[in-house]
Amino acid sequence: MTLEGSGAAAIGSRATGADGSGAPRLVREPAKVRPAARALRREHGTLALVPTMGFLHEGHLRLVDRARELCGAVALSIFVNPTQFGPDEDFETYPRNLDRDLDLAAARGVDLVFAPSPEAMYPLPPTITVDAGPLADRLCGRSRPGHFGGVLTVVLKLLHLLQPDVGVFGRKDFQQLVLVRRMVRELDLDVHIEGAPIVRESGGLAMSSRNGYLSDAEREVARSLSVSLRRVRERFAAGERRADELEELARRTMEAAGAEVEYVRVVDPESLDRVGEAEADAVCAVAARVGTTRLIDNAALGGPSSLDQAAAPR
Ligand code: AMP
Numbered sequence: 001m002t003l004e005g006s007g008a009a010a011i012g013s014r015a016t017g018a019d020g021s022g023a024p025r026l027v028r029e030p031a032k033v034r035p036a037a038r039a040l041r042r043e044h045g046t047l048a049l050v051p052t053m054g055f056l057h058e059g060h061l062r063l064v065d066r067a068r069e070l071c072g073a074v075a076l077s078i079f080v081n082p083t084q085f086g087p088d089e090d091f092e093t094y095p096r097n098l099d100r101d102l103d104l105a106a107a108r109g110v111d112l113v114f115a116p117s118p119e120a121m122y123p124l125p126p127t128i129t130v131d132a133g134p135l136a137d138r139l140c141g142r143s144r145p146g147h148f149g150g151v152l153t154v155v156l157k158l159l160h161l162l163q164p165d166v167g168v169f170g171r172k173d174f175q176q177l178v179l180v181r182r183m184v185r186e187l188d189l190d191v192h193i194e195g196a197p198i199v200r201e202s203g204g205l206a207m208s209s210r211n212g213y214l215s216d217a218e219r220e221v222a223r224s225l226s227v228s229l230r231r232v233r234e235r236f237a238a239g240e241r242r243a244d245e246l247e248e249l250a251r252r253t254m255e256a257a258g259a260e261v262e263y264v265r266v267v268d269p270e271s272l273d274r275v276g277e278a279e280a281d282a283v284c285a286v287a288a289r290v291g292t293t294r295l296i297d298n299a300a301l302g303g304p305s306s307l308d309q310a311a312a313p314r
Contacts, residue, residue: 051154205222
């Protein structure tokens with residue numbers, strides 16, 4: 001890895017080879033990332049940004065791969081954003097390992113890693129923020145008031161700082177993706193938002209930095225989220241269109257495994273309105289607690305899904 005200012009991987013000369021070797025430049029100061037991103041864009045034509053909270057896993061790294069397909073240069077941000085955590089949430093204990101993240105980013109050919117401190121990102125107490133609007137009160141927003149305002153505010157700051165052509169987000173955080181797209185449209189931001197498929201472990205569990213909180217027994221229970229979504233898709237494919245029946249099937253599947261269901265909703269993929277009769281593009285979104293860990297997952301009812309590859313046991 002290359003520390004800011006050490007010059008070993010100067011912006012403008014691609015340090016990362018096609019085989020993914022080489023070090024990304026690490027920038028920790030917001031004031032320095034703007035010129036660094038601008039130089040990358042000038043050199044390589046286009047820039048993609050992959051915003052993350054770090055503790056990288058394959059789900060994040062596939063976003064990087066997608067970003068590389070779309071743009072000449074790739075920036076990855078690593079920032080555990082305090083303003084999107086509630087007072088009883090895991091901001092302090094959220095897993096962090098910058099050295100490991102830098103190695104993983106290097107192996108995937110990331111050009112620039114932006115990893116600011118909270119003090120650098122918020123030198124003033126944040127009094128001017130993005131109001132995420134009514135879509136933020138649904139689904140995860142019901143149990144996480146203020147979460148999406150915090151997310152959109154930091155995403156807006158990152159987009160302003162790095163000015164990427166493309167921002168790549170995972171469909172794992174489905175409501176977040178919908179809200180980021182909505183912000184881009186409503187606030188006329190000049191960036192394309194790319195949604196990338198959910199990456200799963202072999203048993204079907206959606207990868208997450210928080211999966212490390214799970215014991216072996218809890219991992220088994222956690223798989224019931226993806227199992228429930230597979231069953232919902234199967235029932236839809238067999239002709240069931242009533243959303244409440246599909247929701248009930250998912251709820252029963254998770255509860256039978258021992259998960260504490262927070263919500264199950266079949267929603268329109270843009271408005272997030274709950275649907276009555278489901279069409280193929282409707283999304284079944286679920287959230288549940290397994291032990292003390294809160295997990296989310298989702299799948300469209302029709303079409304291809306990463307669930308199709310997952311060999312989840314019944
Ligand atoms: P996070 O670090 O959890 O804030 O996630 C950063 C980005 O990675 C977000 O756009 C997430 O949706 C995406 N992401 C996290 N886990 C996965 C996954 N299993 N598959 C696809 N994208 C993911």
